[in-house]
Amino acid sequence: RKEVEQDPGPFNVPEGATVAFNCTYSNSASQSFFWYRQDCRKEPKLLMSVYSSGNEDGRFTAQLNRASQYISLLIRDSKLSDSATYLCVVNMDTDKLIFGTGTRLQVFP
């Protein structure tokens, strides 16, 4: 069983839709949580860190539930440019980031 699990998708949504991704992690010692996006054959780009209080950055909202070991990402008003793979990432207070396998999003016109 992978340490970080995500639904691989793909999620195919029209422009303007709201879409939510979920992620679960197995190690309760995990300390830091992130969402990255990765376009095909490009580097992972940090989208946002995820805090217990939840955080929002424009159209993106992330939530963390430590009790359920669950992280979510909500994207509102989807744009064509949001099409990418979204990686759920955890860290256990070491240098190593542990990546989920990613959820693929395709936004269509």
Add this chain to the structure above:
Amino acid sequence: AAGVIQSPRHLIKEKRETATLKCYPIPRHDTVYWYQQGPGQDPQFLISFYEKMQSDKGSIPDRFSAQQFSDYHSELNMSSLELGDSALYFCASSSKNNNEQFFGPGTRLTVL
């Protein structure tokens, strides 16, 4: 804003050859990390350095070594290359008091 720089961007080598990948972190970042991403895989942590000292070690083969220099740039040295080493190699950097890692564009290594 300045980002992580990696060179070369593409590299083709034969089996049993050696390769050196370079990484220049974001200015004022003191920690560098190396990751390997195989086709269809998620990035796997190899090794990290803080202030020129190895900080953490992951699934790095014994054939690979790395170091960080006084200007904070890092090099990943790969010897006795195997076909299975073909992958994207990413370098990331951060400042030690902030654990957000920012990735470079990667080096695509192909071993023939």
